[in-house]
Amino acid sequence: MSADRATAPAPGTASVTVRAPAKVNVQLAVGGRRADGFHALATVFHAVSLYDEVTASTLPASASGEQGTVRITVSGADAAQVPTDGDNLAARAATLLARRAGVPGAVHLHIAKDIPVAGGMAGGSADAAAALLACDRLWGLDTPRATLLELAAELGSDVPFSLVGGTALGTGRGERLTPVEVGGTLHWVFAVADGGLSTPAVYAECDRLRRTDGGGDGEADVPAPEAAPELLAALRAGDAKAVGAALANDLQPAALSLRPALAATLRAGREAGALGALVSGSGPTCAFLAEDAEAAGRLATALEASGTCRAARTATGEVPGAVLLAAADSP
Ligand code: C5P
Incomplete structure (x- = not known):
């Protein structure tokens, strides 16, 4: 990952670095739209070794005169696509924590984006989770885990995970x-697409397809989402196949309806021997499961x-959630 001068704190400042993983949903069962606009879900999240x-x-x-100033800088290949204003989920996390704790909350957040x-891998949520932990430590708050999880859920559906x-x-x-118990390491390949997809747009398209394809009441007919017992058993056994x-x-x-070209990506991975693809x-990122590290390497080469x-x-996968990597205190 490319280093950036902004990652090095100026002399006399304190800094804390936290790393948080991407996720893939090995199952994502979407129920009906709730009164609050969100969809009821039963989803199996799985953290994988791509990190911000x-x-x-x-x-x-000089920069923190204003209460609650959050400065965002970003490095990495896709840095230009990440908002650096108050819309950034990491900035919102810092602001929310500061408000809840009653501290000024002036902070510089540097995101090293990988x-x-x-992409559908919870990158923004990873940044929010990392920012919560990093600011909690920087400001010496020692916020209870349950409160951090509550704040995480306020920030977004994927942030607690x-x-x-x-x-x-x-x-x-x-x-x-x-x-959920997993009996072994799973080896993944992720095919990264050009450009992203908007999560609300994909959920809206799911509703539209259900109305069009389902006939009758469409959404009203959607059954309550449930985790698949065969998937949970396969995970427990560590049976990649x-x-x-x-x-x-x-x-x-x-x-696929919004990005028809993804069908060719999924097909290419299956034809190259993936054990599963979704x-x-x-x-728009597509995920492929491989038998072992070697097969994953071959699959990645074939996909490229x-x-x-x-x-x-x-x-x-799996890998742990957000973890503290380094903390340097000001003298
Ligand atoms: O919670 P989060 O901010 O990640 O959600 C982004 C958007 O995704 C929501 O505004 C909503 O449109 C959609 N969503 C949904 N049902 C969920 C999670 C997200 O409809 N369970």
Whole structure:
């Protein structure tokens, strides 16, 4: 990952670096739209070894005159696509924590971005989770874990999982988590697309397809989402072949409808021997499961050669959620 001068805190400032992982939903069962506009979900989140790092450092006095100033800088290949204003989820996390704790909250957040942007891999949620932990430590708050999880859920449906990591069943709108046991390391390849997809647009397309294809009441007929027992059993056994066969994403038809070219990406991965293939979350990243590290390497090479994606990245899961990497205190 490219270093940036902004990652190095100025002398006399304190800084804290936290790393948070990307996720793939090995199952994403989408129920009906709730009264609050969110969809009821039963989703199996799985954290994988692609990471963003967030460094929180104290702003120099000259820049922190205003209460609650959050300065955002971003490095990495896709840095230009990341908002650096108050819309940035990491900035919102810092502001929310400061408000809740009653501290001034002036901070510089540097995001070293490696997770695909708007790719369906919870990159923004990872940054928010990392910012919560980093600011909590920087400001010496020692916020209880339960409160951090509450704040995370306020920020977004996937943010609690980015804090927790591992593999977990998400219910509600995805924010209520129960750990899921996984009996071995899973080897993944992620085909990164050019450009992102908007999550609200993909959910809206899912609703539209259900109204059009379902006939009758459409959305009203959608059954309550449930985790698939065969997937949970395959995960517990660490049986990659069975996990591959059980991968399922109810948002996939909507993502394919908005981005038809993804069908060719999925096909290329299957033809190259993937044990299973699906769109990751709301897409457009496609996820492929491989037997072992060697097979994943071969699959990544084949996907890049197919010309159906911008890049193919290998990763393993599960990995932990947001973790503290470094803390340097001012003298
Ligand atoms: O919670 P988050 O901010 O990540 O959600 C982004 C958008 O995705 C929501 O505004 C909503 O349109 C859609 N969404 C949904 N149901 C969920 C999660 C997200 O409809 N369970």
